[in-house]
Amino acid sequence: MPDDDRTTGRQPQPGERPSDAAHRRAYPAAAPRSGYGYRTAGRRGAAVPPELLEDRTRRMSEFLMPAAVILAGVLIVIAFGLIITRAVRDDDTNAIPPVQPPALGDVPLNPPDQFPIPLPSASDSPSPSPSGTTTKPPERKENPSPAFAGSVSVARTGITAVVDLSNEGTRDWVHWGEQSTFSLERKAEGDFAILEGAPTAPRFRHGFSSQRFSWRGGSPVSNSDGTPTGIRTCGKGNGFTISAPASTSTRTLKIYVGALAGRGRLTAKLSTGGPAGGGSFEQRGNNLDTVAFVVTYRAPKDGKINVSWVTEDSFSSDCGGVALEAATLR
Numbered sequence: 001m002p003d004d005d006r007t008t009g010r011q012p013q014p015g016e017r018p019s020d021a022a023h024r025r026a027y028p029a030a031a032p033r034s035g036y037g038y039r040t041a042g043r044r045g046a047a048v049p050p051e052l053l054e055d056r057t058r059r060m061s062e063f064l065m066p067a068a069v070i071l072a073g074v075l076i077v078i079a080f081g082l083i084i085t086r087a088v089r090d091d092d093t094n095a096i097p098p099v100q101p102p103a104l105g106d107v108p109l110n111p112p113d114q115f116p117i118p119l120p121s122a123s124d125s126p127s128p129s130p131s132g133t134t135t136k137p138p139e140r141k142e143n144p145s146p147a148f149a150g151s152v153s154v155a156r157t158g159i160t161a162v163v164d165l166s167n168e169g170t171r172d173w174v175h176w177g178e179q180s181t182f183s184l185e186r187k188a189e190g191d192f193a194i195l196e197g198a199p200t201a202p203r204f205r206h207g208f209s210s211q212r213f214s215w216r217g218g219s220p221v222s223n224s225d226g227t228p229t230g231i232r233t234c235g236k237g238n239g240f241t242i243s244a245p246a247s248t249s250t251r252t253l254k255i256y257v258g259a260l261a262g263r264g265r266l267t268a269k270l271s272t273g274g275p276a277g278g279g280s281f282e283q284r285g286n287n288l289d290t291v292a293f294v295v296t297y298r299a300p301k302d303g304k305i306n307v308s309w310v311t312e313d314s315f316s317s318d319c320g321g322v323a324l325e326a327a328t329l330r
Helices: 018-023 050-091
Strands: 151-157 162-164 172-176 184-187 204-206 212-215 224-227 230-232 239-246 251-260 262-270 276-283 289-298 303-314 321-329
Touching: 151 262, 172 212, 230 251, 239 251, 239 321, 251 262, 251 303, 262 289, 262 321, 276 289, 289 303
Parallel strands: 151 276, 162 212, 251 276
Antiparallel strands: 151 289, 172 184, 172 321, 204 230, 212 224, 230 321, 239 303, 251 289, 251 321, 262 276, 262 303, 303 321
């Protein structure tokens, strides 16, 4: 056997004898490493083929790629769903509004201290006896007072010997019969407040009054120191009518009248309706007797007071009836 290191292919190391190097067992040369970066020897030193490594990598890719695609699709669907939901909420005008706070700011929507109200049990206990207190009945409302319909009152009074029409008739005054049967003397500035209605027949002028009527500032007769004249009629149903303004203020109309062998009836009514007033006066003899009627009235609104003085009964076939001398308004 050769004694150099070529038999074994190993050179002696420094300090080592050639015989020792020859007797050592030669180890096979290390296999070159693979260029893939993996270990080429298995547990027993066997090398892993590159084909197996490539197959393992391919299998993992086959699982990971579909999973990534499915996950991306799910995320896209969810994103579209959120976008559509947001758009529908923004466009829904009929959406239920959120709960608003109560009208009183101090009252919470959900009061924290709420307890269930206990319900009465269905026991057989007797019902409590009624208490001794009595319920006060509701107060009865009185009917509202009716609207004012007006007022009329008539009073009969005597006549003084001389009647000053200018002093008594502050609003207006009228005298009948100074000049003729149909003559009428009145206050020049009375604005024709007192008016006579259509005369009835028969109609006569008389001068039988026991009083004297005087005036100043009249028309068409400006002054009179006192006259006993007037007008009269005879026969049942005949008489005179006069009128004067009425308002919500109280006014007084005074009428100087007479009767001769007859009975007269005076009636006063408001043109606005409502109550009426009246009175009567009679003289059974053939001499003229006089009297004054005072009519006090007030209307619910502007209107007139209408007064009639009519022969209610005649006691003589020789022209028994009623007479009219003057009237004043204040």
